[in-house]
Amino acid sequence: MKTICRIVIGLLCCLGITISGNAQKNKKQDLPAIKNVKQSDRQFWVQTLYKISYPVIHHLAAGTLKKMMPVQKGDHYHLVAEEVTYLEAIGRTMAGIAPWLETGPKDSSEEGLLRTRLNNELLIGLSNAVDPDNPDYLNFEKGNQAIVDAAYIAHAFLRAPNTIWQPLDSITKSRFIQKFKSLRNRSPYYNNWLLFAALTETFLMSIGEEYDPARIEFALRKMKEWYIGDGWYKDGEKFSIDYYNSFVIHPMLVDILKERNKLGLTSKDELDLAYKRMVRYSEFLERNISPEGTFPLYGRSVTYRSGVFQALAQVALMQKLPEHIKPGQVRAALTAVLKNLFQGSQNFDKNNWLILGFNGNQSNLADHYTSTGSLYMATLAFLPLGLPASSPFWSDPSADWSAKKAWSGNEIHKDYKVDY
Incomplete structure (x- = not known):
């Protein structure tokens, strides 16, 4: 294990990269600058x-995540933040960056570096x-929240098998497998947690x-029951207006069915129906983006910011946008949103x-349930970086999006x- 780490660190050094030094100091990290005077949309997204x-x-690579990551909590926070927030940050960040990391062979372009x-x-x-001997050893054993953020790590592995999962050494792989299986002694809540x-x-x-088919089949059965039409699912027994169809339901449901379809456990018709419903829901997200690049705040978890648009981003990544919604208008709309949120410094502390x-x-x-680690759901809007x-x-x-045209x-x- 130590030999493998030394080899990888050596490769980083060849690129002029270190994982110590600055990582030990609580100072702002220098970001490599893209030199073009006028950035393309993709360059802005990448940076x-x-x-x-x-x-x-x-900081996870340096073993300093727990030391350096600030921990803010909501006014009525009810969890033990130190037991959950670091796993949240890792899982959610991974799920958002995975398609970009999976885009293919590394290259010497600015983006590639x-x-x-x-x-x-x-x-x-x-x-x-x-x-277990690392200071950033993450908690999978205590509490129910680990069910959530282990899933985001697993989602990242599914989204980037060639660049995130396969290169891991055998010991690390076996440890993740054990951690995932250990979650079976806890039950998910009766909503999107299924x-x-x-x-x-x-x-x-x-x-x-070895896997537990009952945990999969029960979730799929409940999702069928909780579909209420026109691309919307209930998040449990009662319907509520929020963005959980995008944060969780459509993206995870589609990817579960896609993997089952590969093994002949889900029919193509069932998978195609899930795709159609997700595409329909993505139309609402596109229409939610105002001419100014803002969007309505309703329901819980609005601190996830751009994560609101995961379903639209994944439909774009799958290249399944409906005929009347052009890729250029979705890129322009999401770029306007991302610039409103992240072009300034208002949503970052001095260390980013x-x-x-x-x-x-x-x-x-x-x-x-919201702490600093929760906020990294914001990365889920960046899935189209997985496209070349x-x-x-x-x-x-670039093209005007629906609200801007209207x-x-x-x-x-x-x-x-729609009636499906």
């Missing part, structure tokens, strides 16, 4: 995702996360490990950690409900 995720990944740096440090960090338990088991299934709030330090908006720069999402000209008096696609 923004890197800025958000680098402190989390870098950033991606290589983050990927190499993440591999070291994942070894640290499950090493999908967290199912997603972790789905990952185990995908790598040929996310702060508790929506668009500033607004701790009153935090829920009773040559794809229509990145290469098509409020400018231009033609817009007329919206109707």
Whole structure:
């Protein structure tokens, strides 16, 4: 194990990268600058995702995450933050950056160097996360919250098997497998949490490990019951207006069914229906983006910021946008949102950690389960970075999105409900 770590650290040094020194000091990390005078949308996305995720990944690799990550909590926080917030930060960050890391061979471009740096440090960090002798050893054993954030780690492994899962050494892999299986002594809550338990088991299934089919099948059965139409699922027995169809339900449900379909456990018709419902829901998200690049705040977990748009981002990543929603308009709309949230410094502290709030330090908006680590759901809007720069999402000209067209008096696609 130590030999492997030394080899990886040597590779980092060849790139002029270290995981000590600055990591031991609580100071702002220097971000490699993209030299172009005028940034493309993709360059802005890359630098923004890197800025958000680098402190989390870098300090985990250095074994200093628990030492350096500030821990803010909501006013009525009810968990033991030190037992959950670090796993939250890692799992959620990983799930957002995974498609970008999986984009293919590393290259010497400015984007490629950033991606290589983050990927190499993440591999070291994942070894640290499950090493009992490391100061950043993460808690999977205490409390129910681990069910949630183990699922985001598993989701990242599914999204980037070639760059995050496969390169791990055998000891680290076996430790993660054991950690995932250890969650079976706890029951998920009777809502979207069923999908967290199912997603972790789905990952185990995908790598040929022993898994619990009951946790998967129960979640799928409840999702069928909780579908209420027009692309919306209830989050449990009662319907509520919030963004959990995007934070959790559509992305995880689709990916569970996709993995089962590969093994012949889910029919193509069932998978296609889940896709259609997710695409329909993504239409609502696109229409929610105002001409100015803002969006309505309703329901819980609004401190997850851009994570609100995970379902739209994943539909774009899958290249399944409906015909009347062009890739260039989704890119333009999401870019406007991301610039409103992250182009300034209002949502970061002096060391580039996310702060508790929506668009500033607004701790009153935090829920009773929200701490600093929770905020890294924001990375989930960046999934389209998993598409190559040559794809229509990145290469098509920018276009006005639905609300911008409507409020400018231009033609817009007329919206109707769907019956599937």
